[in-house]
Amino acid sequence: MDFHNVDIVLVGTLGSGNLGSVARAMCNMGLAHLKLVSPRCALDEQAFWMATCGEDVLKCAHVFPTLREAIADCSYCFGTTARHRRWRQTLSPRDAAQKTLGLCKTNRVAFVFGPEDSGLTNEELELCHEVITIPTVSSATSLNLSHAVMIICYELFMVTRQQPKTLRSTRLAPVAMTEAMYDHMRTTLFEIGFLNRQNPDYTLGLMRRILTKAKLTIPEARFIRGIFRQLAWYVKSREQKKEVNS
Amino acid sequence: MDFHNVDIVLVGTLGSGNLGSVARAMCNMGLAHLKLVSPRCALDEQAFWMATCGEDVLKCAHVFPTLREAIADCSYCFGTTARHRRWRQTLSPRDAAQKTLGLCKTNRVAFVFGPEDSGLTNEELELCHEVITIPTVSSATSLNLSHAVMIICYELFMVTRQQPKTLRSTRLAPVAMTEAMYDHMRTTLFEIGFLNRQNPDYTLGLMRRILTKAKLTIPEARFIRGIFRQLAWYVKSREQKKEVNS
Structure with missing residues (x-):
């Protein structure tokens, strides 16, 4: 499986270093499509310095004025939030990755991340089909943006490696x-x-x-x-x- | 389970921002013990700015001149490397986390990370009982230091959420x-x-x-x-x- 049908969507990002770090994480885990919704920083030197191997991801990033436009071509969107929302059940990154494996062969799938300071608004989350919360201790639920993206990308990469378990067998001394x-x-x-x-x-x-x-x-x-x-x-x-x- | 018996050990870290990001990742996932081996940067303003909720983790970090001294009180050490070493089998973060669950009730366990530019040396890896490689695409194996730490901390946190299995824990030689x-x-x-x-x-x-x-x-x-x-x-x-x- 490759991830040509999976988008990482960052809404209103504040720090250009974070854009770079996100691009690097995506590149490490084999994702290439980055969409930026009204970023509040530039794709500057700091962004490219942090991107290292993810330079091409940054260069090919598309910018959109609204989230709605950014995900217009996607058939399934996962929004991410640290906050517990009483009215909505949240999914773990692992379960979301498993679900994506089934979806993304024939559908464009997006993972949407909010600004560093405030996260996605309720209106933005409403546009998403499901909501993911990354498990953390209850006293420190706010993750660094690129860490949150990395965990999602890592779980996506991990599901592609699942295979019927064949046990590696080493020949022992008789x-x-x-x-x-x-x-x-x-x-x-x-x-x-x-x-x-x-x-x-x-x-x-x-x-x-x-x-x-x-x-x-x-x-x-x-x-x-x-x-x-x-x-x-x-x-x-x-x-x-x-x-x-x- | 809590992680009072688990250490994150950073060897020769170059960037103070990375120290902060690592502390934040640890805090999000409930780890508190950070050991620094000859850091090549200071615990400066940038470090504390990046740490956010991980401020206390940084404040309580212990500094050691050598890796050997840093892990002297640990009974089991996992080294991390991106490079494939022909002579040694590597473990996935998930398997290492599973193993840690069994070990850390009665043993001090360390996860060791090398400098951003070069990683751990062979001599440093020799001091570790097992080697972890974080799965990535083969064309971009080098992760941001705090991303690597986050993946390990996240997997540790995830195993604590599994059904309680009763694992027998033996006290190993430090x-x-x-x-x-x-x-x-x-x-x-x-x-x-x-x-x-x-x-x-x-x-x-x-x-x-x-x-x-x-x-x-x-x-x-x-x-x-x-x-x-x-x-x-x-x-x-x-x-x-x-x-x-x-």
Whole structure:
């Protein structure tokens, strides 16, 4: 799925830096169509500086005098608001994204965001088919404009990645290999005096539990065995030197 | 659930406006603990202007000279990167949030973000238990810093709204303890000739990944360190015997 049928619509934006940040967020998540309704700032240097990869999104942005004109070609519009409106049920960004997936193949869909200071008016929200509220803690419901846009774009991008779950399967080391590794370990840990000859099983059991949790792959089991092989070699070479010296 | 056990850690941040935007995003989603590692900007007027509701988050931010010190009290750290690293599997923000829900009841968990221009270094990512990549289109993988933080905070907030599942939470070894263990390991593996002095990092990195998968508890980290302590003792005692004999 691509998002050629999805518009981000910003109403009465105050900060040109926010325009840039919104363009960058859209670009990161594969959205290209930005509509500006009576912006109260210019597409200036600050906007382009903040846009980075979203420069083209900014350059292609269309400006409209009213929201009604901006969404005239859209078949479904989601308005965003932080305020709880008693008379209307709100949708989560995740549910809205899921809904968009079904709609946008054959319909133009818009996500509408209000000015930084006041949000969308009731009249503007009336023009929208549904209202989204981004979940926040109740004590701080007002999001930065570009953060709000990013969350919507991110959720849209995430629904395109949903697929029937195929579990990634890693090939683990077979028992023959891990047991050979533990045998090697047992011998060497005896040699260096780490294991008590009376009760080595407790210690080896602990080692087993740690490495079982790690779910060793074949190269990893070889690697661990390699450490103990090197250790055995070291012990042996020291013993030989001792014998030569004595 | 609240997030008193979750830290947002920003490394080498360049823009004070970004510090403010991050604080605002955290506040919107109910996170309060911000750690700054050698920030390259001040907590100035611009930072507080961008923070709005996140003013207290900024005021309470702690500054550390190194990442290692910043995460010393954390038992699980997620590093974030846009770059694909062939040798390491990355996690989605959603999966990381789900994992955090289980961990953060009894463990301090950190989310680490690199500087705006370059991201986290490989060395910094090595200190993290797992790596998160935020999904984006492949042509524009670099997110605005505060957008990246917002997506993580938003996903964390979203998991708290899911049906209460009872997740078993184990207390894991903090970074200060595991890093001391790796330091001990490095020294001892050099002694027995397992590590090549030219390129020890590859081998130690492999060891780190195996033990990270194992999610070491405090007694387990002590146990592994005990093996290497015993090994160091063995090496030293052999060297002394050699000297006595020669």
